[in-house]
Amino acid sequence: AQSVSQHNHHVILSEAASLELGCNYSYGGTVNLFWYVQYPGQHLQLLLKYFSGDPLVKGIKGFEAEFIKSKFSFNLRKPSVQWSDTAEYFCAVTFHSGGYQKVTFGIGTKLQVIP
Amino acid sequence: GAGVSQSPRYKVAKRGQDVALRCDPISGHVSLFWYQQALGQGPEFLTYFQNEAQLDKSGLPSDRFFAERPEGSVSTLKIQRTQQEDSAVYLCASSLPKRTGLGWARQPQHFGDGTRLSIL
Numbered sequence: 001a002q003s004v005s006q007h008n009h010h011v012i013l014s015e016a017a018s019l020e021l022g023c024n025y026s027y028g029g030t031v032n033l034f035w036y037v038q039y040p041g042q043h044l045q046l047l048l049k050y051f052s053g054d055p056l057v058k059g060i061k062g063f064e065a066e067f068i069k070s071k072f073s074f075n076l077r078k079p080s081v082q083w084s085d086t087a088e089y090f091c092a093v094t095f096h097s098g099g100y101q102k103v104t105f106g107i108g109t110k111l112q113v114i115p
Numbered sequence: 116g117a118g119v120s121q122s123p124r125y126k127v128a129k130r131g132q133d134v135a136l137r138c139d140p141i142s143g144h145v146s147l148f149w150y151q152q153a154l155g156q157g158p159e160f161l162t163y164f165q166n167e168a169q170l171d172k173s174g175l176p177s178d179r180f181f182a183e184r185p186e187g188s189v190s191t192l193k194i195q196r197t198q199q200e201d202s203a204v205y206l207c208a209s210s211l212p213k214r215t216g217l218g219w220a221r222q223p224q225h226f227g228d229g230t231r232l233s234i235l
Contacts, residue, residue, distance in 0.1 A: 034223060044206070044226040090157050102171065103224060105157030
């Protein structure tokens with residue numbers, strides 16, 4: 001079965017540090033890739049998405065992610081984190097299945113940014 | 116409100132009781148999904164509707180789980196004879212598939228706040 005792996009379950013950084021969260025998926029076919037963020041007490045929000053084209057995707061709030069097909073990876077990056085980035089981050093993948101998008105989520109990474 | 120609305124936000128029930136969770140998708144969204152998010156886990160797919168048709172219910176964990184969307188808008192997830200392992204956050208998401216010249220273009224899903232279900 002298709003799966004999504006997030007390597008870091010809990011990350012603690014100081015403000016202004018750089019961030020990279022790993023995400024790998026297991027599927028050799030066509031995929032769509034997403035990063036969602038869940039701030040404390042709030043619902044899941046889309047951070048960025050990759051469907052096709054330029055593998056370097058820029059999202060909101062200075063986040064970006066790079067799709068490396070050969071590595072089955074879609075790592076999330078941010079050059080300088082802020083305290084307000086404290087949240088849980090979920091990598092998600094849709095494995096092309098019929099005409100709709102059945103999303104498989106990773107386990108999530110809790111990011112804590114220390115002022 | 117333009118977002119996906121779920122009610123109640125919190126539900127506490129005794130083991131064995133039936134519960135019903137409601138989802139109001141974004142107006143006009145054809146696709147509706149239910150997910151279950153256990154503590155410390157990512158959301159896991161339960162079921163999918165396209166309009167009123169339930170096209171995929173492969174993620175429903177048992178026959179105690181039942182979902183419906185009779186008029187193609189509001190959806191209800193019902194859990195009968197609840198068990199402690201049903202305790203989780205239940206998320207609803209909706210999206211509007213975009214028709215293109217190449218077929219259906221996949222669109223991101225918009226999530227509600229979820230219903231936190233606790234079974235005592």
